[in-house]
Amino acid sequence: MAFKNGNFKNLIVLLVIVVLCVIIITISFKQSNIFQSLRTVSLDFLNPIQEKVYSFFNPLLKFFLSIKNYIDLNQKIELLEKENASLLKDYAENINLKIENNALRKLIGLEIRKDYDTVPAKVIGYYDSKWQSEIIINVGKTSGVYEGMAVVNEKGLIGIIIASAEKSSQVRLLTDPQSSIGARILSSRKLGVVEGGIDKLAYLNYIKISEDVFKGDVLITAGLNDLIPEGILIGRVSKISIIPTSPYKKIVVDLFADFKEVEYVLVIKGLKK
Amino acid sequence: MKSFLKFAHFLFVLICVIIQISFIEHLRIFFISIDLILVVVIAVALFDGGVYGIFYGFLAGLLLDLVTSKIVGVNALIYSLIGYLTFKIKELGLKKTILNYIILIFFFSEIDILLYSGIYYLFSLQSSSAKLALEMIINPVCNILIMFLVFPLIKAGTVKKEEIGFVYKD
Numbered sequence: 001m002a003f004k005n006g007n008f009k010n011l012i013v014l015l016v017i018v019v020l021c022v023i024i025i026t027i028s029f030k031q032s033n034i035f036q037s038l039r040t041v042s043l044d045f046l047n048p049i050q051e052k053v054y055s056f057f058n059p060l061l062k063f064f065l066s067i068k069n070y071i072d073l074n075q076k077i078e079l080l081e082k083e084n085a086s087l088l089k090d091y092a093e094n095i096n097l098k099i100e101n102n103a104l105r106k107l108i109g110l111e112i113r114k115d116y117d118t119v120p121a122k123v124i125g126y127y128d129s130k131w132q133s134e135i136i137i138n139v140g141k142t143s144g145v146y147e148g149m150a151v152v153n154e155k156g157l158i159g160i161i162i163a164s165a166e167k168s169s170q171v172r173l174l175t176d177p178q179s180s181i182g183a184r185i186l187s188s189r190k191l192g193v194v195e196g197g198i199d200k201l202a203y204l205n206y207i208k209i210s211e212d213v214f215k216g217d218v219l220i221t222a223g224l225n226d227l228i229p230e231g232i233l234i235g236r237v238s239k240i241s242i243i244p245t246s247p248y249k250k251i252v253v254d255l256f257a258d259f260k261e262v263e264y265v266l267v268i269k270g271l272k273k
Numbered sequence: 274m275k276s277f278l279k280f281a282h283f284l285f286v287l288i289c290v291i292i293q294i295s296f297i298e299h300l301r302i303f304f305i306s307i308d309l310i311l312v313v314v315i316a317v318a319l320f321d322g323g324v325y326g327i328f329y330g331f332l333a334g335l336l337l338d339l340v341t342s343k344i345v346g347v348n349a350l351i352y353s354l355i356g357y358l359t360f361k362i363k364e365l366g367l368k369k370t371i372l373n374y375i376i377l378i379f380f381f382s383e384i385d386i387l388l389y390s391g392i393y394y395l396f397s398l399q400s401s402s403a404k405l406a407l408e409m410i411i412n413p414v415c416n417i418l419i420m421f422l423v424f425p426l427i428k429a430g431t432v433k434k435e436e437i438g439f440v441y442k443d
Binding site for chain 2: 060
């Protein structure tokens with residue numbers, strides 16, 4: 001017998017596991033429901049431990065982030081001052097427009113816009129590889145959070161819930177290559193789709209070459225999906241280029257929300273009743 | 274005592290999966306890419322044996338896949354293969370020196386990245402070659418550094434008998 005006893009045992013164990021893995025990969029690639037429920041079970045199982053581990057390491061992460069932020073502090077202050085001045089002007093205008101809009105809506109019998117019903121959540125996990133960008137949050141089905149709901153923070157849209165367990169949920173970030181959200185250019189009202197890229201950037205796709213888009217244009221959600229309300233801020237057009245072989249423009253979007261610093265988020269459950 | 278140690282190592286692997294998801298993945302923001310589970314699986318295969326390397330690699334990979342990955346089973350397959358290969362290399366007469374461990378971690382880190390990318394490529398998921406190249410440089414270096422933390426923890430209590438000559442004495 002060429003094999004030593006121990007070697008043979010190892011080889012058998014390996015073969016069994018390899019066959020098992022190949023079966024699992026095949027079933028998983030067909031997006032079977034078995035793994036969706038297994039995913040939710042493991043999210044629930046890990047949730048309490050993960051929350052504690054995340055809280056434990058959070059000060060260390062914050063420390064690293066503060067060093068990174070300190071390096072480009074001056075540039076950030078300059079940008080924020082400019083943005084603040086422009087926002088103050090817009091704010092005053094918006095208040096007047098809101099009052100005017102509500103008055104006009106009342107006049108023509110339309111319902112006044114309602115606020116959203118939201119659930120606050122804490123980020124307890126983060127996964128960022130070449131093929132995916134996801135976070136895990138500490139709310140789930142028990143708080144009324146389900147697949148497809150939008151996740152936002154004070155800066156804008158973060159992503160969409162893709163798996164919801166009892167007490168935690170998986171959120172696909174806008175930079176994930178599989179992320180795809182209907183978007184509208186605020187100024188021209190044109191529709192496009194914001195999709196993630198493998199280079200961790202977000203792109204506004206399906207905007208024809210003949211259509212006008214300008215650097216700095218603000219993008220909001222289009223509201224084509226019932227679970228993602230219209231008008232949530234997404235980002236700003238940062239680069240526009242034309243590819244000779246494509247009928248569409250290549251538009252890079254600078255997202256408002258900074259995923260690296262996301263700590264608390266809100267899940268939008270729908271309009272307030 | 275021996276089975277208690279194996280159980281302790283199993284718990285350690287589970288903790289490492291949680292640390293990987295909750296903390297280490299965040300470090301990618303600072304271009305630090307560490308595969309803690311890979312290092313632990315190699316350590317277990319070296320100090321506990323091949324079966325444990327394969328089995329713990331499978332469990333840790335499966336859990337990681339379930340919580341984070343697009344395709345379940347990829348990490349489970351890669352980690353169990355690495356567990357087995359590590360043990361085979363040890364069986365071929367790998368000397369227990371730090372340099373050998375460094376080479377082993379470097380080699381398997383590269384294998385891990387290439388296998389993972391290869392499997393995803395087979396499933397038609399795109400990949401950025403520039404990012405892959407960057408990861409192939411950063412990841413092994415970070416894994417080697419983390420090895421100095423993980424190896425002593427797994428090694429503690431497992432090699433005493435071997436060192437005083439009870440195990441391999443004919």
